[in-house]
Structure formats: structure tokens, C-alpha cells
Amino acid sequence: MSALPRTPLPVTVVGIGADGWDGLAAPARKALHDAQVLIGGPRQLDLLPPACGGERVPWPSPLRPAVPGLMAAHDGRRIAVLASGDPMFYGIGRTLAETLGTDRLHVLPHPSSLAYACARLGWPLEDTTTVSLVGRPLDALTAALHHGRRVLVLSADATTPADVARLLRARGYGPTRVRVLEQLGSEHENTLDGTAAHWPHTPGAPLNLIALDCVRDPAALRLGAVPGLPDAAYEHDGQLTKRHVRAATLAALAPAPGELLWDVGGGSGSIGVEWMRTHPSCRAIAVERSPERAGRISRNAAALGVPALRVVTAAAPAGLGELPVPDAVFIGGGLTAPGLLDTCWDALPGGGRLVANTVTLESEALLADHYRRHGGDLVKLSVAHAVPVGGFTGWRQAMAVTQWSVTKPVRP
Template identity: 45%
Template sequence: MSENPWLTIVGLGEDGPEGLSPASCKALEDAEVIMGAERHLSLLPDLSAELITWPVPFADGIPLLLQHRGRKTVALASGDPFWHGAGTSLTKHLDRGEWLTLPAPSTMSLAAAALGWPLESTTTLGLHAAPFARLRPHLAKGQRAIVTLRDGEAAPTLASWLTAIGFGASTLHVLEALGGPRQRIREARAHSFDIKGIQHPVCVAIDVCGGPALTSVGGKDDSFFDNDGQITKRPVRALTLSALAPLPGEHLWDIGGGSGSIAIEWLLAHPTTQATSVEVDPTRAQRIAQNAAGLGADRLSVVTGAAPDALEDLPAPDAVFIGGGISEEMLRTVWDKLPESARLVANAVTLEAEVLLANWHANKGGDLLRIELAQSKPLGRKRGWKSSYPIVQWSVQK
């Protein structure tokens, strides 16, 4: 690692250089170039460095910053640049020896300290450039979350969104300009939010109340997924996800996406999982994307097309689920594309598909499971069992 990196990323609080570490103050004094948002630059005292306002959108500033490689440069960020901040967006373009970070207390830390909330058990999300639905999997009665917002006008919009999905009873703590002379904290219920004149920078801390909440295990209620009947029903979905066994960072191919329920629950299993849903019907493909966005899984990639042709340019999977359109050609193509140690799970309803899976199980091994479910239904003035079509599930690791 270089002892003299050309770029220093300085975390700045609302009181500007006041309260910064000696190292951060020296980096500002020695800098030839300082880049930052207009608000950050306005907090600085008179310095000899060239001041450059960071453009909007943020990504447009990266090439501008890199033009100063070799000069003593400071990039200003809010609080801790690597806690829902700009740090990673900058350093992914640099070698490790080119940069040094000098963080200040993060917005999340300041908010937790102001409210007396334990940060280790509080959900923290950066929603200043992300949809509110990213919060959806974390909403459950009694839980707490701290989220950053793009500006003051986003706070009432967040309140309206929470109310629309059933969490209007939640208490919102609006925290403005934390750590500086303009600091202000106000609160209101989401369903009666009436706070005016909210100033940037702002974050909102949420005491969650209401529902319905998303369960934390596989097999969420079918009502969460808009569908036209093409959906892997909750009990079978739970068994399928158990067989798929999602792990952090893994990528799923969901072939024959239907409503997207399998891929979406795969993504909800861990924030680093990835998934691609392949669906031949354009209307269903659009519905899959909408379901994913509404449940906080907007990172789902939806491919409209027929497998196996639609699989050609996809990133390699760690697991594959085939929920529809099983054929000999489909299985052969998927198996050839499946990396070593990757997992395949296929569900069959028809006798023809069942025979196909039985043959592949005999050839490749794995587990063959027959799922037979029945639900109680009215039978005259009493009740009886109504059976669903049995499902045969083949799961195997290559």
C-alpha cells in the first residue's frame, strides 16, 4: 500500500471541519483539489485548494475526479463514506494504494445516538437513491429502521407509501441536519403526517407498526404475489426453496417464472443473492418485475423469452429452478450449462414430465420427492379433503 495516496475521502458532518480529526483537517489544508457537493463545499473555511462542485448525477463526477490523479485531492462525503455512503462508488475505480478514508460519524450513528436506539438491532438503509420498497422486507410490528432520504419532500412521500401498504400506524422520527447547529428532530404518525419545512440533509427513523409483514422464512402467503394462476403455491414453494438452498451471493435461474414467487423469495433470503427469471409470456414477465419491485427485490433480472434459447447469455447460475415447460431438450441444455457443484430443482405436474424426471433421476442421482397436498373444503354441511394434483420434485447437485 502506498504511504502517499493521491485521494483522501473525508467524511464531513453538518458542522463542517469543526470536530473533525486532526488528520482530516490536515488533508483539507494540504489539498490541491477538493471535490464535493455544493452543500459540503459551503461548510469549508477559506482554503487554497481548487474547489469543484460534484455534478448531478453522482456518476458524472467520477471521470472528473479521476482527471486529478496524481494531485493531492480530497473528495468530501457525508459522515462515514462506507456506511450507505459514496465510498464504494469511488474506490471501485481505484487501486487500493491510491486512496485513504477519514470517516466522521455516520448519519445512522448520529440518529441512533439521538434517539437512544441500539444500532446493532436497527435496520439501516440508504433510500436517498433507491425505491422505498427496499424497506418492505424489514417492516414488521415492533421493528425499527433508520433510512436516509434524498430531501425533505421525500419524507411525506415515505409516510404515504407506508400508509398505503398497511403501516400507517408507524411513528416517523424526522431528523434534520444531525450533528450541526441546524439539528432538529420531530415526529408524526405515517397516516397523519403533517410535518412541514423539512430541510436537507434528512433521515427518518421508523418505529414500525401495522401489517401485513413478510415472513422471514420461505413460503410467503400467495396474496403477496399478483398472479393469473401461474404461481408455485405456498407449501410447494417452501419445499422448493428448501431444496434450492439459497446462500449469500448466489445466483438463481428461475425458468418459467410465472408470478416470480420463487425468484423473489430467493432474493429475499439474503441481500446479496441474485436471480434471473425467464418467462416467455410478456404480460407475466411484466407482472414478475412489478411483484419484485413491490416486495423490495427490484434487483431481479427478468428475461422475456423461451428457454432454452433465452439462457444463452445469462450469467452462470449457482442454482436453477424449472417450474414450467420441462422437456428433454430443456433438461439437457440446462444440465450442460450447469457449473460443477451447482444445484438443479425441477417440479413436474403431468405424467409425461414425471416420467422424464424419473429417468433423469435414475441417470444423474439426487432426490426424487412426491408432494401430495389436500385442503379441507365444505362437503355439504360438513367438511372433507380436496386433494391438489401431486407434484414430483427432482433435486440434484451436479
Template identity: 50%
Template sequence: MQKWLSVVGIGEDGVLGLNQVARSLVEQAEVLVGGDRHLNMLPKSDLREKLIWGSPLNDTIEEIISHRGQSLCVLASGDPMCFGIGVTLLRRIPIAEMTIIPSPSSFSLACARLGWSLTEVETLSLTGRDPSLLHPVIYPGAHLLILSEGRKTPAIVAQMLVQRGFGNSQITVLERMGGTHERIVKGIAASWNISELADLNTIAVECIADSSVVLLKRTPGLPDTAYHHDGQLTKHEVRAVTLAALAPIPGQLLWDVGAGCGSISIEWMRSDYRCRAIAIEQNPSRLRYITDNAAALGTPNLCIISGEAPAALQDLEPPDAIFIGGGATADGIFDICWHSLKSGGRFVANAVTVESEQKLLQWHNQVGGTLTRIAIQRAEPVGKFLGWKAMAPVTQWVVVK
């Protein structure tokens, strides 16, 4: 199949700002695709067929595919491969059929304005995404670049910074970069009250922590107090050991079976924004805890399944790793988990009862792996002194398929 679809990044300077190759692709296209803003950059005398992005977006993509064989050009903002439409189109159309010509991204333009190094900046998009994705990248000294949903997004970001104890952070809003209406507005998160902003804006944040802030580290083993729970929680020392055994790799999928309050799957996803997880839990109140914790800790895309294993595991996407923190004694749970786990995948199970420990020993005898006893003691007051109080020991089984 010859290349029939071009995706051309266009800036605020319009068609005149395109290089010769990009302008040629636009001029030669039989059909043009874009949002109102992009299509309005074309001359009014241009009478070629035009497709405007609709809702849902998939409908327009289907219409684009129906034109396969014609010459189509999609006009996109900046770099189509930076949180852009190019990434979406490539899920349906092979690159062999496309030509992609980027313009400078909003992130590149913002770094040029601010004097920041793009390789040292945390970048994310809140366009059509949950603002709680911001939580994992808020830490002292962080430089954030955020693609905005619209004029209200800077106020949402400011509020989240204040709630997290970063009210002194510097916020810079860069509007319509590269055009004649470019404007830069600055302020402090705690006193942010600027509402007259353009919908097309990028937000830059210099994160400055208050003196009393409680930091949410990105390494495994968040404080137990970071979670809402009813006691069904893998304690932070054991959680750190468990995540080390699960060894999350960007882009991989975890099954968290008997998820409790969701701590393992949440910290799996916090290890890298590309990591995915499915939390399976049958208790209604714990399902609410998982939802609340996922939002508060920056993993709103955690997939939550209400149901009892192993029945709830039927027809789920095969995982790269499985953790069983509860329900090891359920009939048939090992068989379906082992069958579903990809070759090379990691299987980790923790047991605190004699019955579940016996199951781990049976599984170990079937397929091998390692058994480890984790015993934690914490110093606690005993009168005027400190004494060691032992936590319930945890038996951990780890195997690679």
C-alpha cells in the same frame, strides 16, 4: 501504487469537526471532490482544483481516475462506507490506493439521539433507490432507520406504512444532525402532513401494526394471495419446500426459468437484501405480474428477462442456483443450465406433468441428485363437514453440481 486517493467523511460541523488525520488529508490534497454542500464548507480563499459530482456519477469517477498519481481528497457525508461514495469508488479503485476516514454515520447519530441500539435496527437507503425496498422490513415492532432522498421522502414512507396497515407507526425525522441547524420532528404515519423539512434528513420509524393487518413474513412461503397471477403460481407449501432446497445464501444469484408470476425469485431475494435473481418468462401478461409483484413485495431490483428458454439464457451471468418451474420439456434447456451453473451450485426443478416428470428422471439418470414427490392436501368444506382435497402432486428434483 502508493495511496493517492483519500475519502474523508465530514459532518454538519464541517472541517472544524474533523480529526487531525482527516484534516491533514484535506489540507494536503491537490484536488478536492464533493457535492456543492461539502465544497462550500471549505474557506472561500481555497483556490485548489475542485471536482463537483456530476450526472451520471460514473463520469466524475472516470475523471477522478484520470488524476491517478496526484493527491485527491473526496469529501463525503458521514461514513463513506455506509451506503456512501466509498463503496462506489471501491468498485473501480483498489483499497491499496485509498485512505478512508469515516465520521459518525447518520445511523449512529440517529441511534444516539433516540436511544436505539444500532445492532437491533433495520437500516436502508432510499437515496436514488426504489421506495418499495421498504416492504420487506415492515413488520410489528421493527425499528427502521432510513437515509432519505429529500424532504418528500418522509411523506412517501408514511403513505407506504398506511397502505401496509401500519398507520399507527411513529415517524421521527432527524434533520442536519451534528450541526447548528439540527432539528427533530415527530408524528404518526396516518396523520403525517409535515412538508417543511430539510432535504438532508434521516427517517426513524417504530412500526406499529393495525389490528387487522395482513403480515408478509420473511420466511419462504408467502400466502398465495400476496401475488397477482393467472394460476401459474407455485403454491405456498411447495414454494417453501422449493426455497429450502434452493438454500439462498446472501450475495448469490438465482436463475428462475419459466418464472410464472415470479414467486420463487421474489422470495429468494426477500431472504436477504444481497440476494440477486433473474426471472426468465416469455408470456407478456405474466411478465407484467412479475413486475407488479416484485414492486409490491419489496424486490424492485429483480432482473426480468422477456424470452423463451433456452435461447433467453445465452450470455447471462453464471448462477449459483437454478430453478425450473416451467419449460422443463424444452429441447436443450438442461444442457445450457447445467453448463452455466457454477460448481457447487444447486439445481432444483419441479414437474407436474408426466412429460416434464420424465425429463427430471432423465436428468437424474445423467447427473444424480434426489427425486421427491410432494403431495399436499387441504381441508375444504364438504357440506357441513370438512374433507381433504388433494392438490396436484409435484415431483421435485434436486442436485448439487
């Protein structure tokens, strides 16, 4: 008779704060006492008393690729993993859930640093924006900056507050009040206070969180929360989908959280940038054959708070073959390249959206042909701006844009 397959033991994930062992509830203490293997950062492991006699294993670096091997090496033993605060909030809990599956995890959370910060500041957590800069680019903070909003920033280390103050000054938020809350939950709590314009403090404790009361300098360019940012927000060489057409294009693309866009013929990257600004989980890949323009797309993405926008320097359709499957495709240039429209259409799954814009008769004919074949909406967008005409005012018509938008049918 063959032996029954062994059921893997659960992995207990224990959140721990700066107050260490004293701040843990009884179930968390018992889990750590009973564990045969204790895994965590050196700082967290040092918070445990000698009575926790399990083998202490510090996380290797880089951490994420090491998780499967580390779990396998201790399979069959009672494992407890230490995490800072709430393990499921920007913590190791997500990686473990994705690696082991949620059924193997038993998570015992501790109050997060955000909970402590809001308690100290009197801020309602549900009305406060959170940005993590742990392992993430500093420029990611930019998208969260709006006049009058409160933002909590998870710091990477002791140098992050000065970096944040410098970014705020560069983005026109110098008057913002900046408070650094150090070692929250411990007996060594401390707060540093100042403004981004005149940040006076040297680096302090590496364990800190930054609270921002955002104030925009009146002279700074105002960036709204919806598509259609001012054209002046972009560095460009004329290859820019203009503001009003851009807003209409994003409406047709209809981004939803977690979705991926191909921005083909990226130009200045404005469509991909504003797609990603609609939700932090939205992703975009800009495909641009010009190295100069590709560099400009990256700079625009960083300046407007979406540095994770991926730029592929290649001609389309040849450069599209190895890209992940998109949820939507925008074609802003190169429509007459042989096979481009068909390649983009074929790449889309059922329910995916395609939007293409053009100002030329030749490309318009292509869009009309695909409209006859696949349906959708074919529209002409016209925008005129009021300009001086002598001592009066008249209308100056911009080039009309033909736009085809379509959703690919879901096949049974």
C-alpha cells in the same frame, strides 16, 4: 537505464458531517489543508474554509462512470475526496475502493447519520434495520417492514418522508410512528413527528433521516421473514407455486448472500421474489415468455420489497444465452421445451444447484431421466387441505408435485 514505475499517490477520503469544519478531527483537517485537489459535492465543498486552498472539483453527474476519468485527470497530485459521514457506509468509499483498489485509499470516517440518529433516539444500532433510498426504489423499503421492528431510512431528499408515509399506508403499516431527523449533527437539528396514517408535515430539510417504529394494522396481511409467504400476497392467474411447495423449493435452492438465481418460467415470480427476500444482496432473474405474466412478476416484486428483480420476457432456452452465470436455477414451467434442462445444467458452475418442479407425467419422465444421469434427489410433494364435507371435515388433495433437486459436481 529505464526509470522505475511511479507509485500512484494515495487518495484520502474524508467523512464530513453537517457540522462542517468544526466537527472534523485534526488528521482530517490536515489532509484537507494539504490536498492539491478537493473533490466532493457542492454542499460538502462549501463547508471548507478558504484556508483549504486546493482546486475544488464538484462531482459530475452521473457520478460512478466519471470516477476513473476524474482520478486519472488528477493523477500525481494529492487528492482529498469529501464524503457525507462514514464514506464506507452507502458512500463514495465503496466506489473508490472498487475503482482504485483499497491499497490507494486512506479513509478518515466521521460519525454516520445513523450513529447520530441512534444517539438521539436511544436505539441500539445493532438492533436497528437500515434501508437506503438514495438512488434506490421506494419499494425496497417494503421488505424491511415487520411489526415491532425499528427501521432507519436514509432519505433521497425532502420529499422522501411523505413518500415513505404513503408507502407505509399502502402496505398496511399506517399506525407506524414516523420521525424525521433533519440536519443531524449541526446546530440546526430538527425533528418532525407523526404517524404514517396521518403525516401532517410539508417537505422540510433535504438532509434528513427517517426513523420508523413499525406497527402493522391488524387487518393487513402478515408477511414473515422466511420463504412460504401466503398465496394471497401475490397477484397471479393460477400460475403460482403454492405456499407449501414454494417453501420446500426454496429450501432445496438454499439461497446464500450475494447469489444469483435464474427463475425459468417465472409465472408470478414467487420463487425469485422469495429468493431475494432471504437477504438484501441476493439477486434473481425471472425468465417468462408471456408479456402479461412478465408485467405481473414486476408488480409482485415491487409490492413485496424486491423491485430489483430483473424480468426477461423471452422463451427458454433461447432467452437464457446472454444471462450472467447463475448460482442456482429453478425451472417451474416449460420443462418439455427441447434442450431446456440441458441448457440450464450446462449454465451452472460446479457447486451450483438446480431445482425443477412439475405436475405432468411427461415432464416427470424427463426429470426421472436426468435423475438417473446426474443423481440428486427426486421427491414427490403432496399437500392436502381440510375442507367442509357436508356437516363434517375432510381432506382435499392438491395435485402432487414431482421435484428434482441436484448440485452440480465441482470438477478438478
